[in-house]
Amino acid sequence: MKNKQLAINQFSDTIDVATQVIESEIPKIGTDEVLVRNQYVGIIALYDRELYRGNVPYINVIFPYVYGVEAVGEVVDLGKNLIGIKIGDAVSTVKVGTAYQEYQSIPEKDAVSIPKATPEYLTLNPTGVSAYLALKNVAELKPEDTIVVSAAAGGLGHIIVQLAKQKGCHVVGICGNEEKVVLLNSLNSCDRIINHREEDIDTVLSSEFDGKINVGFDSVGRHMFDAFLKNLAPLGRLVVSGLATEINEGHFEKINAPRVYESIYWKGASVRCFMNHLYKDQHPEARRFLIDQYQKGNLQVKVDPMKFKGIEAIVDASKYLLAGKSCGKVVVELKNLSKI
DSSP states (O other), rough: EEEEEEEEEEESSSSHHEEEEEEEOOOOOOOTTEEEEEEEEOOOOOHHHHTTOOOOOOOOOSSSOOOEEEEEEEEEOOTTTSSOOOTEEEEEEETTTTTSEEEEEEEGEEEOOOSSSSSHHHIIIIIIHHHHIIIIISOOOTTOOOOTTTTBBBBTTTHHHHHHHHHEEEEEEESSSSHHHHHHHHOOOOOOEEETTTTTTHHHHHSSSSTTTTEEEEESSSHHHHHHHHHHEEEEEEEEEEHHHHHHHSOOOOOOOOHHHHHGGTTTTEEEEOOOOGGGGGGGHHHHHHHHHHHHHHHHHOBOOOOOBBBHHHHHHHHHHHHTOSSBBOOOOOOOOOOO
16 A cells, blocks of 8 residues: 655646655654554645745755645554554644654654644644643733734634733734635634735724734735734834735735835834744644644634645645635544555
């Protein structure tokens, strides 16, 4: 039996040219490793695209390069040194270059036990973990803060708005179509929802939240970043968790304008960036909290309703996400596999 994988075979601007489905032997495991049959994989299309374009400097891509980061699945084999995990356990894995394949061998320390291998638990780790850690460590969110969240109906954004509302904040969610408005309404977490296809972001923020944004949480960049920056409150924090607009257009905009600090100096405000791996020591704390809240019904996890199945479908799922169509977390199902 073979292991079907999606691999980068050459650098290209398009996923169809850059990638190819290949087959290899089921990986052998070391004495401290587990073999996981992946059942669902998470799509992080912006990062993936930079990778197959050859724009991620810290990854040494040697063709064919199996990529993907997030997966949940079932342990099907164990190294002989392992005693704390057993065959049949559900695990979550978050490791560069492991996810987009049917089977992966991974060190036991990188296989996190979860109650069940479902899209919801895949969303909680690592996307929910990022939301929790960013609000705690970078946004330094406080009760009664006003927080404005871009891409609020996405995999990350829909967790952010709920955690902020739990904290007792005034929450403003920004999204891009009516389906996403419906999703945000279903969360009962946003005090104001802005559909930027129907309302101008800069006009709304300037008229309703001028100098009132304690936390701006932005993963879009450019016009969104500018509007957030302009309307920060004294001591406001603008958290950058992504640069979707810049990455989509393939270059960073060259601008001729006052420096950022001219917008924030007199307010004592700040611009901060979030990177998940810098808070790795806090991942267990975040997972415990999120799983507890989800199981108690205090946290909704929204998975995009579009169904993608099989390794080949990762390409279509990536295009779907990049087209801005997603509501919630985009996942691909791999679980209908023959057992080894």
